[in-house]
Amino acid sequence: MISKTINLTLKVWRQNRGEKKGRLETYSAKNISVDMSFLEMLDVVNEELTKNKKETIAFDHDCREGICGMCGAVVNGRPHGHEKETTLCQLHMRHFSDGDIIVIEPWRARAFPLIKDLVVDRSALDNIIQAGGFISVNAGGAPDANALPISKEIAEAAFNAAACIGCGACVAACPNASAMLFVSAKVSQFALLPQGRPEAARRARTMVRMMDQCGFGNCSNETECEAECPKGISISNIARLNREFLKAEFS
Amino acid sequence: MNPDVKMHTKLDAKVPAGSLAEKWDRHRFNLKLVNPANKKKFEIIVVGTGLAGASAAATFAELGYHVKNFCIQDSPRRAHSIAAQGGINAAKNYSNDGDSVWRLFYDTIKGGDFRAREANVYRLAQLSCNIIDHCVAQGIPFARDYGGFLDNRSFGGAQVSRTFYAKGQTGQQLLLGAYSSLMRQVSTGMVKLFPRREMMDLVVVDGKARGIVVRNLITGELETYTAHAVVLATGGYGNVFNLSTNAMASNVTAAFRAYKKGAYFANPCYTQIHPTCIPVHGTFQSKLTLMSESLRNDGRVWVPKKPRDKRRPGDIPESERDYYLENKYPSFGNLVPRDVASRNAKEQCDLEKGVGETGLAVYLDFADAIKRDGENAIAGKYGNLFQMYEKITGDNPYKTPMMIYPAVHYTMGGLWVDYNLMSTIPGLFVLGEANFSDHGANRLGASALMQGLADGYFVIPYTIGGYLAQTSFSEINVPDSKEFKQGIQNVQQRIDKLLSVNGRRTVTEFHRELGLILWEYCGMSRNEEGLLKAREMVSNLRHEFWKDVYVPGTGKDLNQSLEKAGRVADFLEFGELMILDALARKESCGCHFNTAFQTEENEARRDDQNFCHVACWEYNGDDQVPNFHKESLTFENVELSQRSYK
Ligand SMILES: Cc1cc2nc3c(=O)[nH]c(=O)nc-3n(C[C@H](O)[C@H](O)[C@H](O)COP(=O)(O)OP(=O)(O)OC[C@H]3O[C@@H](n4cnc5c(N)ncnc54)[C@H](O)[C@@H]3O)c2cc1C
Ligand code: SF4
Ligand code: FES
Numbered sequence: 001m002i003s004k005t006i007n008l009t010l011k012v013w014r015q016n017r018g019e020k021k022g023r024l025e026t027y028s029a030k031n032i033s034v035d036m037s038f039l040e041m042l043d044v045v046n047e048e049l050t051k052n053k054k055e056t057i058a059f060d061h062d063c064r065e066g067i068c069g070m071c072g073a074v075v076n077g078r079p080h081g082h083e084k085e086t087t088l089c090q091l092h093m094r095h096f097s098d099g100d101i102i103v104i105e106p107w108r109a110r111a112f113p114l115i116k117d118l119v120v121d122r123s124a125l126d127n128i129i130q131a132g133g134f135i136s137v138n139a140g141g142a143p144d145a146n147a148l149p150i151s152k153e154i155a156e157a158a159f160n161a162a163a164c165i166g167c168g169a170c171v172a173a174c175p176n177a178s179a180m181l182f183v184s185a186k187v188s189q190f191a192l193l194p195q196g197r198p199e200a201a202r203r204a205r206t207m208v209r210m211m212d213q214c215g216f217g218n219c220s221n222e223t224e225c226e227a228e229c230p231k232g233i234s235i236s237n238i239a240r241l242n243r244e245f246l247k248a249e250f251s
Numbered sequence: 252m253n254p255d256v257k258m259h260t261k262l263d264a265k266v267p268a269g270s271l272a273e274k275w276d277r278h279r280f281n282l283k284l285v286n287p288a289n290k291k292k293f294e295i296i297v298v299g300t301g302l303a304g305a306s307a308a309a310t311f312a313e314l315g316y317h318v319k320n321f322c323i324q325d326s327p328r329r330a331h332s333i334a335a336q337g338g339i340n341a342a343k344n345y346s347n348d349g350d351s352v353w354r355l356f357y358d359t360i361k362g363g364d365f366r367a368r369e370a371n372v373y374r375l376a377q378l379s380c381n382i383i384d385h386c387v388a389q390g391i392p393f394a395r396d397y398g399g400f401l402d403n404r405s406f407g408g409a410q411v412s413r414t415f416y417a418k419g420q421t422g423q424q425l426l427l428g429a430y431s432s433l434m435r436q437v438s439t440g441m442v443k444l445f446p447r448r449e450m451m452d453l454v455v456v457d458g459k460a461r462g463i464v465v466r467n468l469i470t471g472e473l474e475t476y477t478a479h480a481v482v483l484a485t486g487g488y489g490n491v492f493n494l495s496t497n498a499m500a501s502n503v504t505a506a507f508r509a510y511k512k513g514a515y516f517a518n519p520c521y522t523q524i525h526p527t528c529i530p531v532h533g534t535f536q537s538k539l540t541l542m543s544e545s546l547r548n549d550g551r552v553w554v555p556k557k558p559r560d561k562r563r564p565g566d567i568p569e570s571e572r573d574y575y576l577e578n579k580y581p582s583f584g585n586l587v588p589r590d591v592a593s594r595n596a597k598e599q600c601d602l603e604k605g606v607g608e609t610g611l612a613v614y615l616d617f618a619d620a621i622k623r624d625g626e627n628a629i630a631g632k633y634g635n636l637f638q639m640y641e642k643i644t645g646d647n648p649y650k651t652p653m654m655i656y657p658a659v660h661y662t663m664g665g666l667w668v669d670y671n672l673m674s675t676i677p678g679l680f681v682l683g684e685a686n687f688s689d690h691g692a693n694r695l696g697a698s699a700l701m702q703g704l705a706d707g708y709f710v711i712p713y714t715i716g717g718y719l720a721q722t723s724f725s726e727i728n729v730p731d732s733k734e735f736k737q738g739i740q741n742v743q744q745r746i747d748k749l750l751s752v753n754g755r756r757t758v759t760e761f762h763r764e765l766g767l768i769l770w771e772y773c774g775m776s777r778n779e780e781g782l783l784k785a786r787e788m789v790s791n792l793r794h795e796f797w798k799d800v801y802v803p804g805t806g807k808d809l810n811q812s813l814e815k816a817g818r819v820a821d822f823l824e825f826g827e828l829m830i831l832d833a834l835a836r837k838e839s840c841g842c843h844f845n846t847a848f849q850t851e852e853n854e855a856r857r858d859d860q861n862f863c864h865v866a867c868w869e870y871n872g873d874d875q876v877p878n879f880h881k882e883s884l885t886f887e888n889v890e891l892s893q894r895s896y897k
Binding site for chain 2: 017033034035037039040043044046047049050051053054058060061062063065067086090092094115116119121122123126129130131133134135137139140141142143144148149150151152155156163165166189190193195
């Protein structure tokens with residue numbers, strides 16, 4: 001029993017560092033086993049390019065398990081491709097058919113300048129966390145972990161918000177290139193937990209300000225972010241962020 | 252000992268005096284303190300932003316030191332620690348089931364097959380409780396029970412429930428906690444962040460670690476940074492095997508460069524192979540995915556009795572299945588330790604009883620558990636794992652048995668450090684998986700996260716102070732420093748060389764070949780003949796690499812092929828060191844299983860008379876056999892015993 005293979009045509013965004021304009025270039029991906037992941041398929045194309053002494057396609061990746069948030073590209077117009085709640089590294093080729101044409105482009109957003117090919121600079125997301133995405137506690141001073149009971153429901157809701165992997169697909173999906181889903185996930189995680197309450201209002205304000213400063217757009221409730229988020233982060237977090245933000249502005 | 256290896260001095264681990272329970276307290280008292288006003292005069296380089304690196308960098312900054320923090324990924328939050336699933340141990344005894352600092356200490360020492368340092372392990376068990384307190388304060392959403400208190404589970408065969416977890420994403424949540432503390436310190440200006448940088452060399456001035464050379468992965472430029480101390484938290488080297496559960500960028504480069512600058516490498520042959528991973532699907536497989544070990548609580552492992560039986564699992568009747576773990580180890584059955592389960596799986600496949608397309612897999616069957624407890628109960632326990640399995644393989648484990656195979660998972664070996672976590676180079680400290688310290692010859696589940704965070708939050712912040720307070724430092728002016736100039740020059744030469752070979756084979760091809768050699772001869776079981784053969788094969792492969800590799804692109808740009816080439820070049824050299832270490836350890840212990848040394852029950856047979864030591868290797872020039880040093884291990888508090896799982 002040999003697993004099924006397919007042949008594909010790729011149109012991949014190529015753009016060198018410093019180049020004003022990029023272009024879609026066409027490659028063929030031959031004999032791709034349907035058990036491969038999307039990134040392994042790109043590996044195959046890159047091996048072929050290397051053998052022909054050509055420069056490989058640059059793309060970010062690391063864990064290849066859907067948890068580090070490093071990978072991501074827009075595949076046929078959809079961030080991380082068409083499978084629901086799946087990162088690009090966990091998208092398997094069995095979801096494609098022989099003869100498919102696949103267009104692969106980088107995240108596009110003003111706040112994510114392009115570095116090369118499919119690689120963009122997402123350090124703006126780190127800047128947002130620096131603005132307030134933490135609880136101000138130093139190592140060494142904490143009380144016993146069980147001193148503060150937290151209901152299972154609250155702990156789980158906080159966990160669900162904390163599951164964001166910081167990939168930036170929500171930004172790529174949003175017509176305004178807003179990072180609201182990302183910001184709201186972090187604000188919610190801490191706003192839900194009693195440890196995070198003391199700084200909740202300030203955190204919402206400083207993080208949203210930083211988001212604006214970094215060049216992300218505003219949220220106009222398009223909900224594309226939720227649809228494309230690989231971790232199923234809910235837009236109800238945005239409502240919670242808005243409440244915290246209003247509190248901060250009026251206090 | 253091999254005839255060509257030179258034996259040298261004994262190493263002093265600087266373990267403080269006093270009873271085990273008092274050592275750390277006393278030591279902290281005896282360590283010199285840096286005057287609070289002086290802390291800001293010191294700069295510390297931290298390489299790595301995983302649990303160990305991020306926690307150390309954040310804590311240094313909280314104390315008032317200036318920190319420069321480096322990582323390969325585009326953000327510190329993406330370090331490989333993010334992928335840890337199962338949990339983190341702590342001796343809280345919240346379950347009231349008899350756990351204690353002593354029990355965690357004892358389990359860790361025994362699990363490591365008595366090849367770890369007592370004092371370090373005891374300190375680790377002591378600090379485990381502080382970690383959980385701090386992590387909860389940071390807002391880490393650990394699993395809780397209905398009373399709102401923290402939930403614990405038993406993990407990796409432990410007899411007590413001491414593992415704290417956050418669904419199957421414990422590493423992610425712990426790392427995001429450390430990352431948030433780190434980001435807070437970036438915003439205060441105490442930490443300066445350098446992502447997308449790869450450390451290419453360590454710079455030693457007047458015998459002390461004083462800086463690093465890094466490659467800016469975007470521009471390709473080589474940059475130098477100075478500091479009063481350098482802390483490496485660069486993770487493990489499992490990717491030397493090509494396929495492993497580690498993230499793609501995990502490497503040995505940083506540690507190996509430090510080794511070449513004089514830091515001793517300890518126990519490189521100790522690698523842990525995890526029994527339950529998703530099997531390899533083909534040549535282009537890029538990494539392996541771990542399935543939680545908890546699956547063995549309900550799944551039954553079997554293979555067909557007949558070799559090369561290609562029937563579908565459902566068509567193989569009960570009488571023609573071999574539940575080999577249950578048959579061989581009647582009392583532990585499917586729950587034998589990781590190394591035993593792994594070795595047995597490979598053995599079955601070597602007998603051509605392996606299943607699936609490649610014949611490199613065994614079944615893990617839930618049919619009986621589903622019959623017994625119902626599909627809902629099984630889904631409640633393992634739902635997310637079954638889903639993940641289906642996503643990757645396209646098979647539904649409720650309907651057909653899972654296929655699993657062992658995979659390289661963790662490396663216990665690493666740079667040698669003393670009780671202060673300082674290497675043999677003054678001012679070079681090593682934390683987390685990158686050091687060799689606490690797990691001996693085998694690591695217990697949920698202990699790596701604990702060690703990384705103990706090192707970073709609670710050990711190094713003290714011990715580095717002792718070093719800084721006692722050391723005098725010369726001024727360094729980089730443009731004039733011959734050491735820094737030399738560092739840049741060496742790195743540049745190597746990059747130029749990689750780009751100019753212009754051969755015919757790709758880096759991936761070499762990496763794959765190296766991986767296969769090590770897996771076969773220096774993997775879960777070894778013997779002298781195989782190791783000798785492998786040593787020659789790896790050496791030949793390395794020479795071939797430098798003659799025939801082709802690396803596309805230039806050095807002046809983001810060039811992922813070049814990055815990989817550098818890492819694989821180091822793996823090729825390092826592979827030989829692993830083999831040498833495995834050859835020199837003429838016993839079996841923990842994950843180092845030499846078939847010549849086994850009990851009648853096929854258990855590792857230690858030789859405590861001759862090998863109760865840490866094996867340390869000192870670089871001695873290219874193509875030269877490294878010098879051997881040893882740290883003798885003495886056990887004053889536990890009795891050495893022989894494992895048995897029959
Ligand atoms: C799939 C999986 C599941 C696991 N599950 C568990 C578990 O449940 N419980 C448990 O206790 N342990 C678990 N482990 C083990 C544990 O995750 C690791 O041992 C631990 O996270 C290592 O942390 P670290 O901080 O030492 O290194 P890492 O997290 O590997 O971080 C290394 C850092 O160093 C940087 N770096 C590396 N090389 C360089 C260089 N040359 N230049 C610059 N920067 C560099 C990287 O960018 C990164 O920031 C698991 C491991 C795997 C693979
Ligand atoms: S909210 Fe979802 S899409 Fe946005 S960064 Fe987080 S995980 Fe990615
Ligand atoms: S590579 Fe880590 S999420 Fe895809």
